[in-house]
Amino acid sequence: MVHFAVRDSGIGIAPEDMSRLFLPFSQLDSALSRHHEGTGLGLALVRRLADLHGGSVTVESEVGVGSCFTITLPYHPVAVPPVAPAPPAPPTPPAPPRAGTAGGRILLAEDNEANVLAISEYLNAKGYEVVLAVNGYEALARADTTRPDLILMDIQMPEMDGLEAILRLRDRPDYQKTPIVALTALAMPGDRERCLAAGATAYMTKPISLRGLMALIEQLLQA
Numbered sequence: 001m002v003h004f005a006v007r008d009s010g011i012g013i014a015p016e017d018m019s020r021l022f023l024p025f026s027q028l029d030s031a032l033s034r035h036h037e038g039t040g041l042g043l044a045l046v047r048r049l050a051d052l053h054g055g056s057v058t059v060e061s062e063v064g065v066g067s068c069f070t071i072t073l074p075y076h077p078v079a080v081p082p083v084a085p086a087p088p089a090p091p092t093p094p095a096p097p098r099a100g101t102a103g104g105r106i107l108l109a110e111d112n113e114a115n116v117l118a119i120s121e122y123l124n125a126k127g128y129e130v131v132l133a134v135n136g137y138e139a140l141a142r143a144d145t146t147r148p149d150l151i152l153m154d155i156q157m158p159e160m161d162g163l164e165a166i167l168r169l170r171d172r173p174d175y176q177k178t179p180i181v182a183l184t185a186l187a188m189p190g191d192r193e194r195c196l197a198a199g200a201t202a203y204m205t206k207p208i209s210l211r212g213l214m215a216l217i218e219q220l221l222q223a
């Protein structure tokens with residue numbers, strides 16, 4: 001058996017309350033003004049789950065001092081088969097030149113740092129140069145100074161959102177044909193239409209599949 005013990009320094013549980021402890025929707029202090037939140041489901045769930053695994057839950061407690069809950073679960077050691085050594089990798093043929101996309105410059109307008117990191121590292125690894133902007137104003141400014149081959153435009157951004165930035169880009173003669181991919185976490189009915197109506201060439205919903213994004217970028221750049 002494996003024992004997991006969780007100890008707290010909470011209000012403690014009186015012996016007469018122990019029987020109600022694991023009942024669903026039961027709170028020892030059930031007054032509306034009680035200080036301790038919760039649905040009273042946690043311990044009931046823990047007990048049910050432990051039971052289903054053939055285990056158990058026990059509690060030791062002292063009022064005003066705290067409680068210690070112990071979950072006991074059966075442990076069955078599993079013999080892990082040794083991992084076979086991987087066969088030697090076949091020699092990789094030289095990558096074919098990617099006509100039309102090599103050295104492409106992509107403007108990524110996105111305010112979420114984690115997305116910026118994931119997308120820009122991926123694009124860098126694929127051989128693209130990435131220019132960053134964190135809102136619509138920056139996207140317009142960076143576009144003018146760097147002349148990107150393609151623009152990835154997040155829709156929800158501070159200061160100026162992506163829809164507005166797309167509209168303003170399409171207003172300029174230099175950006176009539178630049179592919180713009182709208183990226184949105186909204187995915188509400190009508191989103192796609194709104195993005196395309198603003199002038200986006202294509203539309204992707206988050207979470208973005210990097211591989212899918214890559215395929216779309218290559219398709220747009222080759223078109």
Ligand code: MN
Pocket residue numbers: 110111112154155156157
């Ligand atoms: Mn955003």
